[in-house]
Amino acid sequence: MSMTPDQQQLGQGAVSVSPFPGERTVHGLFEDWADRAPDAPALAFGAVALTYRELDERANRLAHHLLAAGVGPEARVGLCSRDENWIVGALAALKAGACFVPLDPSYPAERLEYMCRDAGVGFVLRAGGHGTEIPGRHVDLDTLDLAGQPSTRPRVRVGPQSLAYVMYTSGSTGGPKGVAVTHRNIVRLARSADAIEVRPTDTAVQAANISFDAATLETWGALLNGARLVGLGKDELLVAxxxxxxxxxxxVDVLFLPTSLLRQVAAEDPAVFAGVRHLSFGGEQADARTIASLGAHCPDTELVNLYGPTEITVYATAHRCTAQTGADRIVPIGHPAANSAVYLLDEQLRPVPDGTAGEMFLGGAGVARGYLGRAALTAQRFLPDPFAVEPGARMYRTGDLARRRADGALEFLGRVDRQVKVRGHRVEPAEIEDALRALPGVVEVAVVADRAAHGDTRLLAYVVLEGADPAAVRAELSERLPAYLVPAVFTQLAKLPLNPNGKVDLSALPVPAADAAAPATELTAAQRAVLDVWQEALGRAVDGGAEADFFAIGGNSIDAARVRSRLSAAHGVDVPLQLLFDHPTVATLATALAGLASAPAATAAPVPVGVGAGRDVADLLAEFER
Structure with a gap:
């Protein structure tokens, strides 16, 4: 591709360069802090607190165990845990020369099996009773005795281009795809301190589920900079x-939240973050009014909007929201982060002028190796970077549209394809459609996204069925896909609308009809009050029967937080969020609320990561990922 000097300038002007230790490894930089400040606090997860020395030695012993078991260079080690064990396991895998594969415990067994099979996982490190259903060789970290293993660091050759982790994202070809991320990619993220500065005296939060690449930012952003990492209880995040x-x-000094969760918390109490020095957020388009409200209530908190797909290692652009006001309609995604490049190109891969929409291509040191085991797809999405000075550099084709404003900031405009963001997730409707077509009784299907009344994006499924009903289809789909991929509303049609080319006409799909509410006589006053709150939180009418299940009708964890807040105000008591998960129907929740109102008030204590069993807050908060 030949370019004029002006075009070259347009491309090269979108690069941000800053010195960083790109020749180092993740565990090597962590070990520097273990040597420099061995007694400094490293982790605090519930009752477990580890110094940098203790975390280093614990990971060393586990690494020696893995090496003795045959783990070799770039071997894939699965991690299935919600507590500090996943960080110990990740460090141990890296020290052994292997890479880790995050396995979110809330995912259905079928999904976890697919990921392990696709990645070639040989060992699964698990804890807290999670991961027992995953086939293969297991190491139970709760019972493993490592006393006989040396606490010294293994001597294994690992370089900056070695594989560090494989993280799975939604795929348009029918299944999730694994993004292969190197040590250098993570070091760029953690040690290029321009958008996010983490200090050795800081306390940072680890709250994202391990299959969300924000966990990379939280964990290594803290541990590669000498800070303390605190595991925050999942239900605490949803109650302001x-x-x-x-x-x-x-x-807490440093915190990241998914944009949708930030919106919910800010709506309930925008002053929550007043004591936090740095608050970053991302995963979907930010709401200008929310950011303006946070700025007014938290004047000393630096608010930073982050943008970037998993393939670029968490984020590639950042926008400091200091000057954001209520009059600003759009929150930009900002400028290139350190050692990142952003190119806005046309269909011929030529730079577009400022103010003109173009597809975003991302370059720099964060560009991942590619998709594990998918050479053809990697070649389609990871292209040679014609603007880079570094030989052999590549850029990632995002499929996102943006334009550059006169001040140089980028504004996100939407997608080239059907990909959508739902509560921070990157979702390919085609993956959900493929999963639905595989179910008995499903003849035709189309999945789209729309905006709910409260501003969050929800998935809608339109199905043509034979010998099946939408409720049964939804239940079976929930056994195969994570909660964030299960549509909130299922609409049964006699046939799908087609355009003149014979393809499904998505624009002609009907607006889902509101379910007819049951007559008030079928419900008690308490049950009707519960149903009214549900409908307000969901932004739509729902089946008014007493046995209606909040999650079966499409409610999610963010909706549950809205319900909890409204019920607390209505009943004059602090309604525990867990109450909604333990009593998900109209009838059972109304009864539980009556008992709660008559019980003595109790003070809720922080809940450590991993507390709870079955269907709980931690499971549903796992809906957040890119």
């Missing part, structure tokens, strides 16, 4: 007053 208490109790 509990989040405020936890942030204060732990003295």
């Amino acid at each position: 007053q509990r989040l405020r208490g936890a942030l204060t109790a732990y003295g």
